[in-house]
Amino acid sequence: MILTVTLNTALDITYRVPALTPHASHRVTDVAERPGGKGLNVARVLAALGHDTVVTGFAGGPSGAVLRDLLAPLAPVDALVPVSGNTRRTVAVVDAATGDTTQLNEPGPTVTADEWAAFLSSYAELLGGAEAVALCGSLPPGIHVGAYAELIRRARTAGVPVLLDTSGEPLRRGIAARPGLVKPNADELAQLTGSRDPLRAAHDARRRGAHTVVASLGADGMLAATPEGLWQAAPPARVKGNPTGAGDSAVAGLLSGLVEQLPWPERLARAVALSAATVLAPAAGEFDVRTYEDLLPQVEVTAHATAA
């Protein structure tokens, strides 16, 4: 199975309003809830691709209970660790007139030292059955900034390949612990390395410790700097839609390609096609299987002459 870790899971709430006007009162016409957080999204896409997936991280309080109830009928197996605090909610307010979204994200519960210890013990056990592990998203309050570095070291000791998808200091510290793969976007890569040239920045991130760097470049597709070479993959045309969850779908594409031992060009093509099929799907964070299958053969992958 593939394990995904979401330390700061979320109950994603979507409100539809006729039009959002600051400082006014609004009747919400439609309310939708789904289990959220990057690793949960990744696991759902992996499951749709036919992989057994297990999700871990933390869930607690009334929002955590709702999240677990919503997760129960879905394919990913729930191995979330209980916390005493309330799982954060994210509220996406969709303006029905324009389709634009205003996002409100709660900070998340403070995780205690005992809860972190319980997680580490569960994580060690889960690694025993994992073909690969993805560490996804932000850290909740109370978790030390080197937490991902610690999880990476433990996975490497257990011989399980690690993909890290986070930003800021947790990404910097994580890379120093030498993960197999990091998937920053252009902004995260620039913040890490100080360079806005994706090629230069990806090389820099590899020098800092990442075995492989796959940078997501938005509408321009993805760039992979690997020990076997350098590739760039681009969608057939600029896709228009809701980019929510596109990065998570790309992570699922990369992880499934890793486990299936696909060559790099195929892994990248899958990640780019999944990402584009997510942008094109009507609901945020979903992807349409037929759109994905249509797009896959149209993704153009170029090998760069420069050795990585």
Added chain:
Amino acid sequence: MILTVTLNTALDITYRVPALTPHASHRVTDVAERPGGKGLNVARVLAALGHDTVVTGFAGGPSGAVLRDLLAPLAPVDALVPVSGNTRRTVAVVDAATGDTTQLNEPGPTVTADEWAAFLSSYAELLGGAEAVALCGSLPPGIHVGAYAELIRRARTAGVPVLLDTSGEPLRRGIAARPGLVKPNADELAQLTGSRDPLRAAHDARRRGAHTVVASLGADGMLAATPEGLWQAAPPARVKGNPTGAGDSAVAGLLSGLVEQLPWPERLARAVALSAATVLAPAAGEFDVRTYEDLLPQVEVTAHATAA
């Protein structure tokens, strides 16, 4: 005891954000939750004034469970009737820079015929021990528009005085069932009668069936059209602050004055002072007892020459 009915209770959530920008993503810096809905607010103020209070209406789902947990340690007694749907949430997004609030209100759960029947049976029992009853706020989906009229008739049959605080068609139908007291604001009164002259509109509302009409006129105070005469009460000075809950505090003032059999000028003075003390309180819907006691002797009550 005094009974308050809130058919569409709410879990009131307050989010503080540095500044609200439409179509952007926001980190919520502070999250607060409280049990809400007009009747619950009225009951809390009544309890602070020393009255035994019981709250009824509906609560259900995860949000209903949180609401009841938050209500449990407070003074009002919980006699809410369970529903299968999820109690609505209201989200108040407070802009820390300006103090302005953007409000998002969920519609509320659909109440089934069986749930309404269960409520009516509980209501009949509660009326047996009630000195007065307040019917407060909007109707949730599934409840027929004549619901308040039905509750008023049942209270009259039981000999329990009724205060009705709602708007639109439920107010119109409710008034026709001859409640003891209605407390519309200027807009609700204008919508009901077609007149923006509060005196003329209050007389009209009495002709439609309301025994007594107390109109809240915002910063201008309140106007009471009663069988015993006509009074107007005004706060000592224009008060500045958050008007959330001010109308509910006024209802509590009127109800407590009714039960204590105060003369009309004293009832009105209490309602106006409580309302102003709520506007001046730092947290929405709270009131400061010392501010209330300071304001009370300063409220100016004028008897109108015109007979009501």
